[in-house]
Amino acid sequence: MALLEVRDLELAIAAGGRLLPVVRGISFAVEENETLGIVGESGCGKSLTALAIMGLLEDTAIRITGGSIRFEGRELLTMAPAERRSLMGNRMAIVFQEPMTSLNPVYRVGDQIVEVLRQHRQLSASEARERAVRLLQMVRVPEPEQRVDSYPHQLSGGQRQRVMIAMAIACDPRLLIADEPTTALDVTVQKEILELLQDLQKRMGSAIVLISHDLGVIAETCDRVAVMYRGTIVEEATGEELFANVAHPYTRGLLASIPSADRDVEWLEAIPGRVPAIDQEIPGCAFHPRCAFARDPCHSRDPEARSFAPGHLLRCHFPQEWRK
Numbered sequence: 503m504a505l506l507e508v509r510d511l512e513l514a515i516a517a518g519g520r521l522l523p524v525v526r527g528i529s530f531a532v533e534e535n536e537t538l539g540i541v542g543e544s545g546c547g548k549s550l551t552a553l554a555i556m557g558l559l560e561d562t563a564i565r566i567t568g569g570s571i572r573f574e575g576r577e578l579l580t581m582a583p584a585e586r587r588s589l590m591g592n593r594m595a596i597v598f599q600e601p602m603t604s605l606n607p608v609y610r611v612g613d614q615i616v617e618v619l620r621q622h623r624q625l626s627a628s629e630a631r632e633r634a635v636r637l638l639q640m641v642r643v644p645e646p647e648q649r650v651d652s653y654p655h656q657l658s659g660g661q662r663q664r665v666m667i668a669m670a671i672a673c674d675p676r677l678l679i680a681d682e683p684t685t686a687l688d689v690t691v692q693k694e695i696l697e698l699l700q701d702l703q704k705r706m707g708s709a710i711v712l713i714s715h716d717l718g719v720i721a722e723t724c725d726r727v728a729v730m731y732r733g734t735i736v737e738e739a740t741g742e743e744l745f746a747n748v749a750h751p752y753t754r755g756l757l758a759s760i761p762s763a764d765r766d767v768e769w770l771e772a773i774p775g776r777v778p779a780i781d782q783e784i785p786g787c788a789f790h791p792r793c794a795f796a797r798d799p800c801h802s803r804d805p806e807a808r809s810f811a812p813g814h815l816l817r818c819h820f821p822q823e824w825r826k
């Protein structure tokens with residue numbers, strides 16, 4: 503049994519009396535000790551998927567219209583709200599992209615970590631503070647005994663992101679979702695944060711879902727990769743298999759837009775056009791208007807998910823056309 507199992511998850515946005523689908527039946531599973539990367543351009547539904555798993559869509563315009571999310575074998579979508587909340591920040595946690603908006607500017611970072619700890623653990627004030635210092639040390643914030651009393655604005659962007667990670671791992675979560683955890687940071691700091699996540703995973707044995715629009719970031723860090731386009735997973739495989747045997751033209755495009763990627767075949771520098779608006783209906787394969795290889799039946803029939811190679815899932819009528 504996988505730690506997290508998402509089956510046929512469907513999300514829609516309630517707008518003007520209509521429900522516009524944004525996540526269109528995605529399935530994936532993550533095991534302990536495993537890192538799953540979810541990659542795709544802006545607006546394809548990555549963050550909404552993360553928020554659905556975390557139970558953070560209440561009081562938003564987003565509706566869960568189908569599917570199932572099982573965590574440690576239990577269905578989350580029908581779980582009592584109080585029980586669901588007790589998992590969040592405890593058995594499962596999330597790190598967001600923007601540490602400045604997620605950290606409270608008026609509280610010392612140590613107090614914010616202590617608050618998470620005391621929500622889920624019975625610790626005295628001094629025990630919680632001690633653990634906060636230890637957590638800052640774990641995420642490699644320099645001089646943690648001093649920094650624990652800093653306010654967010656006194657820290658660098660990279661240090662704030664480390665504080666966010668410290669808060670997320672405070673209660674040893676089994677599942678950690680990192681939603682674009684490095685996009686706001688410069689390249690060197692990005693690398694350090696990713697190494698930190700990998701290091702923490704080795705120690706904690708937890709499952710990580712790493713979300714990024716950058717396949718380069720995903721490639722370096724993840725065991726398995728799910729490529730999302732317009733609310734569907736169009737390709738999924740282990741990192742090794744995917745990079746050796748990329749099959750979907752969209753994935754190929756993402757790969758070609760990594761500056762350092764090995765480019766044996768160049769049919770595009772990046773993917774032409776943009777992700778269509780969510781209220782736009784596209785018959786057939788949702789990628790066909792941007793695909794250089796689209797032909798009948800791409801315009802009329804949406805490709806089903808099928809096995810392209812062992813452990814390699816694909817939704818495309820004409821895989822690897824650029825090789826021909």
Ligand SMILES: Nc1ncnc2c1ncn2[C@@H]1O[C@H](COP(=O)(O)OP(=O)(O)OP(=O)(O)O)[C@@H](O)[C@H]1O
Pocket residue numbers: 515524542543544545546547548549550551562563564715780
């Ligand atoms: N609260 C909301 N209300 C209405 N629409 C929303 C809301 N949140 C997201 N959306 C829309 O849902 C779609 C999917 O959004 P989501 O945030 O999941 O994309 P994403 O893949 O995380 O993109 P990015 O790479 O930009 O973070 C987008 O078109 C977005 O505009």
Ligand SMILES: [Mg+2]
Pocket residue numbers: 548549550681682
């Ligand atoms: Mg997002």
